[in-house]
Amino acid sequence: MAFRGPFTIPRQLLTGATSFGARPTISSRLRCMTDRQGLATAVPPVTQDATGSKGPTAMVFMNMGGPSTTNEVEDFLSRLFADGDLIPLGRLQPYIGPLIARRRTSKIQKQYSDIGGGSPIRKWSEHQCEEMCKLLDKMSPETAPHKPYVAFRYAAPLTETMYQQLLADGFGNGKGGRAIAFTQYPQYSCSTTGSSLNELWKWRNRLEGKRANGGSEKEGTIQWSVIDRWPTHSGLVEAFAQNIEAQLKTYPEEKRDQVVLLFSAHSLPMSVVNRGDPYPSEVAATVHAVMQRLKFQNPYRLCWQSQVGPSAWLGAQTSDTVQEYVKRGQTDLILVPIAFTSDHIETLYELDQEVIHEANNPGVKRAESLNGNPVFIKALADIAHEHLQKGELCSRQMTLRCQGCTSERCLGQKKFFAGPENASMVI
Numbered sequence: 001m002a003f004r005g006p007f008t009i010p011r012q013l014l015t016g017a018t019s020f021g022a023r024p025t026i027s028s029r030l031r032c033m034t035d036r037q038g039l040a041t042a043v044p045p046v047t048q049d050a051t052g053s054k055g056p057t058a059m060v061f062m063n064m065g066g067p068s069t070t071n072e073v074e075d076f077l078s079r080l081f082a083d084g085d086l087i088p089l090g091r092l093q094p095y096i097g098p099l100i101a102r103r104r105t106s107k108i109q110k111q112y113s114d115i116g117g118g119s120p121i122r123k124w125s126e127h128q129c130e131e132m133c134k135l136l137d138k139m140s141p142e143t144a145p146h147k148p149y150v151a152f153r154y155a156a157p158l159t160e161t162m163y164q165q166l167l168a169d170g171f172g173n174g175k176g177g178r179a180i181a182f183t184q185y186p187q188y189s190c191s192t193t194g195s196s197l198n199e200l201w202k203w204r205n206r207l208e209g210k211r212a213n214g215g216s217e218k219e220g221t222i223q224w225s226v227i228d229r230w231p232t233h234s235g236l237v238e239a240f241a242q243n244i245e246a247q248l249k250t251y252p253e254e255k256r257d258q259v260v261l262l263f264s265a266h267s268l269p270m271s272v273v274n275r276g277d278p279y280p281s282e283v284a285a286t287v288h289a290v291m292q293r294l295k296f297q298n299p300y301r302l303c304w305q306s307q308v309g310p311s312a313w314l315g316a317q318t319s320d321t322v323q324e325y326v327k328r329g330q331t332d333l334i335l336v337p338i339a340f341t342s343d344h345i346e347t348l349y350e351l352d353q354e355v356i357h358e359a360n361n362p363g364v365k366r367a368e369s370l371n372g373n374p375v376f377i378k379a380l381a382d383i384a385h386e387h388l389q390k391g392e393l394c395s396r397q398m399t400l401r402c403q404g405c406t407s408e409r410c411l412g413q414k415k416f417f418a419g420p421e422n423a424s425m426v427i
């Protein structure tokens with residue numbers, strides 16, 4: 001089903017109308033290629049203590065967050081509708097955003113109360129991050145101790161709170177320290193990971209920037225690097241594949257190969273897709289990698305869920321897809337949430353209580369979410385370990401803005417995280 005809100009997405013979002021920024025010259029492209037080598041080695045040396053340790057290392061999990069109780073729903077929605085990187089509502093956003101949030105609150109509160117009174121995302125994020133840090137301490141003693149932090153975009157603990165905690169824990173304040181911003185969206189979208197990075201950059205400037213340091217040159221001493229996407233990491237693929245195999249085993253053996261796998265990801269407005277957002281192709285890459293691991297033994301489709309408001313969104317919609325296949329007599333279907341790493345309202349309410357309930361057929365099931373799955377937590381540790389070993393500030397892909405991007409925030413954020421030596425690569 002689609003969440004239909006009482007609001008409309010603004011015209012430029014509907015049409016995707018954008019103007020393109022200045023094109024890079026050939027010489028600037030050549031410079032980019034030369035600088036490319038710099039990216040992999042650009043992490044400045046981190047101070048070592050007498051034992052040779054480069055730690056502590058702060059591991060910051062970034063995600064959207066969700067209301068832990070129904071009382072937090074309105075604040076959560078207010079922040080979400082105030083985010084111009086997610087829902088651009090123009091100059092009137094600070095006024096329209098809270099109005100939309102207020103009108104939507106009781107409907108969404110009911111959904112959270114139907115899934116047990118709140119979103120489990122905080123519980124899972126804290127668990128995943130803590131467990132990953134324990135593994136990292138063993139895998140990478142030279143950067144230990146690894147300290148877990150969670151930074152949510154729209155719910156507690158907010159990015160600002162996390163940053164203040166980092167400073168209180170002895171990072172920054174002229175003392176340096178290394179922090180890794182690790183997105184918990186496996187596939188990059190400017191409306192999700194991009195928004196979280198913009199927020200992190202904003203709070204870094206406010207709490208550690210020149211102005212926060214009385215204009216002194218001692219600006220910001222925390223050394224940030226970013227894990228910005230990991231759509232086809234083998235550990236992620238393995239964790240998804242094992243959950244699908246476990247659900248396939250619940251069907252009689254002779255029917256197993258005929259079960260259709262329906263990978264379901266949160267949709268995007270077509271205006272965001274047409275701006276050049278990398279998310280749809282990265283989600284498709286995850287699906288393909290998982291199917292490869294499963295040896296393409298089942299037919300499959302990728303479909304899109306949770307569209308909000310009346311504008312055009314990427315389809316086909318998950319709810320329509322299930323209905324169509326069931327109508328055609330294909331009643332053995334496994335829904336696989338593929339773009340989020342823990343349970344949330346979109347799995348527990350939209351898939352379980354709406355799509356599967358409406359299908360009214362015992363053959364329509366859902367693969368478990370990754371949640372506390374040890375294979376997944378080991379994958380997180382492997383991804384972080386590879387990042388620490390490579391010494392990259394961010395992926396090469398992060399330096400390329402969307403074709404239709406006109407956002408100064410995106411430009412500034414990417415230049416910051418790419419580092420001063422690589423800033424000229426950001427186009």
Ligand SMILES: C=CC1=C(C)c2cc3[nH]c(cc4nc(cc5[nH]c(cc1n2)c(C)c5CCC(=O)O)C(CCC(=O)O)=C4C)c(C)c3C=C
Nearest residue numbers: 003065066086087119121189191192266268308339344345
């Ligand atoms: C990869 C995941 C997600 C993408 C991409 C995404 C894009 C996106 N979302 C909205 C609007 C809303 N999303 C809402 C909730 C919500 N969104 C995601 C994930 C992605 N969103 C999740 C996991 C959740 C639930 C959080 C939880 O329960 O823990 C909501 C609030 C619910 C509602 O009012 O319907 C809105 C609104 C847009 C506009 C967008 C792309 C631009």
Ligand code: FES
Nearest residue numbers: 190401402405410
């Ligand atoms: S919108 Fe994608 S880089 Fe700015």
Ligand SMILES: [Fe+2]
Nearest residue numbers: 266267306308
């Ligand atoms: Fe969303």
